[in-house]
Amino acid sequence: MHRLRFDYGGRPVLDGVDLTVPPGRTLALVGASGAGKSTCAHLLARFWDPSGGAVQLLPADGDPVDVREVSDDDLRRAVVLVGQDTPLFHGSLAENLRLAAPEADDQALAEAARLCGVDRIAPMDTLVGERGATLSGGQRARIAMARALLVRPRVLVLDESTAHLDNAGDAQLATALHKEDRTTIVIAHRPATIRRADRIAVLDGGRIAEAGTWEELTSRPGSALNRILTTTPS
Numbered sequence: 001m002h003r004l005r006f007d008y009g010g011r012p013v014l015d016g017v018d019l020t021v022p023p024g025r026t027l028a029l030v031g032a033s034g035a036g037k038s039t040c041a042h043l044l045a046r047f048w049d050p051s052g053g054a055v056q057l058l059p060a061d062g063d064p065v066d067v068r069e070v071s072d073d074d075l076r077r078a079v080v081l082v083g084q085d086t087p088l089f090h091g092s093l094a095e096n097l098r099l100a101a102p103e104a105d106d107q108a109l110a111e112a113a114r115l116c117g118v119d120r121i122a123p124m125d126t127l128v129g130e131r132g133a134t135l136s137g138g139q140r141a142r143i144a145m146a147r148a149l150l151v152r153p154r155v156l157v158l159d160e161s162t163a164h165l166d167n168a169g170d171a172q173l174a175t176a177l178h179k180e181d182r183t184t185i186v187i188a189h190r191p192a193t194i195r196r197a198d199r200i201a202v203l204d205g206g207r208i209a210e211a212g213t214w215e216e217l218t219s220r221p222g223s224a225l226n227r228i229l230t231t232t233p234s
């Protein structure tokens with residue numbers, strides 16, 4: 001994110017966000033409610049374009065590429081955003097998993113389902129009601145993660161996507177989605193999720209107020225991260 005600015009109908013939310021995540025690393029983006037974290041996530045997946053600055057992809061070798069220069073198809077494969085709400089349609093669990101990766105073979109599907117614990121929800125040919133009314137929030141989160149895994153994106157953006165799961169489920173999905181060369185940006189309130197990241201950035205007042213490792217930021221009395229952690233139930 002390079003000098004990223006965004007406003008909703010003239011009301012500024014992001015006012016020069018500068019953030020680089022090296023390929024293969026995990027960054028936790030934290031901040032108070034309304035700070036603009038989801039807005040960053042939406043800009044990363046190009047739901048909208050910024051009012052200023054740019055979202056750039058960093059190839060392993062070569063110069064940064066503005067997402068506006070990437071075709072829609074390539075961007076859909078390169079960057080996947082998993083939010084809190086998992087859209088489901090009336091069809092089998094397997095069909096729902098294949099939504100974003102129709103070419104995934106049965107073996108890849110079974111593997112993603114196993115890693116994310118979807119295979120323990122119900123058999124893969126079970127019909128899921130429209131909007132997944134019969135499934136819990138945690139089960140829907142597992143489906144969303146397995147879906148993301150099947151796309152094999154280079155960049156994964158997780159916006160409170162494990163909020164419905166307990167700590168063990170959250171850790172299981174983090175392990176399932178971990179891949180050496182995958183860049184992950186995770187928006188979370190749960191301290192355990194934030195702590196797992198290589199680096200943490202705190203968004204405040206439309207900018208990155210501080211960034212560093214968990215050890216650096218939590219050992220600093222009065223740091224913005226410490227303030228956030230004391231207001232977050234663990």
Ligand SMILES: Nc1ncnc2c1ncn2[C@@H]1O[C@H](COP(=O)(O)OP(=O)(O)OP(=O)(O)O)[C@@H](O)[C@H]1O
Pocket residue numbers: 008013031032033034035036037038039040
């Ligand atoms: N579609 C929208 N139209 C107008 N304003 C919006 C819209 N979406 C978000 N906002 C406003 O932009 C600001 C940032 O919202 P955003 O959802 O990015 O924050 P957040 O840090 O993700 O918050 P939370 O932790 O509560 O999810 C908030 O003040 C919010 O009210």
